[in-house]
Amino acid sequence: MPNTPAPRPATPGPSEQPVRRTPGGPVLQDSVTEAIAAAFFEELADVGYARLSLEAVAKRAGAGKAAIYRRWPSKLDMTVALIRAVAVDASEIEDTGTLRGDVLAFLTEIDGALRHRLPSKIIPDLLAESGRNPELAQVLMTAVRDTRRGKATGLLERAVDRGELPADVDRELALDFLAGPLYWRLAVVRTATAPDYLDRLTDKLLAAFAA
Amino acid sequence: MPNTPAPRPATPGPSEQPVRRTPGGPVLQDSVTEAIAAAFFEELADVGYARLSLEAVAKRAGAGKAAIYRRWPSKLDMTVALIRAVAVDASEIEDTGTLRGDVLAFLTEIDGALRHRLPSKIIPDLLAESGRNPELAQVLMTAVRDTRRGKATGLLERAVDRGELPADVDRELALDFLAGPLYWRLAVVRTATAPDYLDRLTDKLLAAFAA
DNA sequence: CTGAGACGGAACGGTTCCGTCTCGTCTAAA
């Protein structure tokens, strides 16, 4: 038995994966880094970026503060690295064959994210924080916004290719319509939605696109 | 001359209005309260609610901390009171006579607010903060959301009365469409808009409503 | 003229967090 992971008291999960060392930057490789990252996002959702203290993150992760400072030089660097890490692997592409299917899948993905505990609190928080923090705004725009925008434009272009949308469809407006109403309802107004809400929203969106 | 306002060094504005005392809660009546409120919003936009320190507000207002604690018992109470105060007077109603005119006026109002320095930073910040602060969420929902929602529903009902919209128009979706795309573009994605953006947006909205 | 009270300012003790540093422990490679 070459690798017997010692029972870490603060990481009760049975992580049997081989611990791999990172040569470059530490990006969620070993179990300590994983525990720190998980604690970071929990803490971020609980108190927000401004109030987030690395001391609380360390305690929550069952780690020492030195373990954090050994990996990232500051809170901002840590945030940027971790956000970027989770942003890249959240980019699967779907092609359901129809515009309606693609739109519904797109909305379902947003809906799922904004209903989860951590993202629904973290996303508005980082959004507000990026208004004061250029570096944070930068990574959010490049790693998150551009990825999502790419998916949306791909969705529209496929529909144009299929002939489901006119070639001169107003892409700028369509992008805002795709995510705007749902984000408004789930993240801003925060009122409950009927079970068929996404279906009705999809229908209205298709009508608006075609107009 | 019954009232000669002494030249306060920290309030250089020529406020010639008669200083009136508030019997109930202090709501922007005398010059000191005004200075504190102004400093509060400036500070709130600069550093956000979480990082806002009453010490900084007092310094910015050219006031002592005691002047603040004499008016409000805590940072949260102060925030709630001031937000409520500015929320009530931001509710004029417009009836342009046509649905298109009403929608464009509604969008123009949001557009104006989200382009100003203070609201564009304060609104997303308080929104994120209200996810962790029930009392703050309460005042935002009742004093801001409900007011705005009332204006939007009034807009829709007038259009139904005029015959511009079918009586069974999906109000729930329509409300999300009214504010969602514009908020998404101005407050979330934060990309520049063409001068005719509001016009195009209005057209698309009307098309979606009618569908 | 006098007294009440709000004012700006400064200090207080207590708390929290920062980033560094030092322990003693445990692991894994040599």
Added chain:
DNA sequence: TTTAGACGAGACGGAACCGTTCCGTCTCAG
């Protein structure tokens, strides 16, 4: 078996704020 290094824990000095309390000044009603 030895040993280098990462580990958890936490003490440390410094900084920032909290909410309170005091000071001396100023305004204004009586």
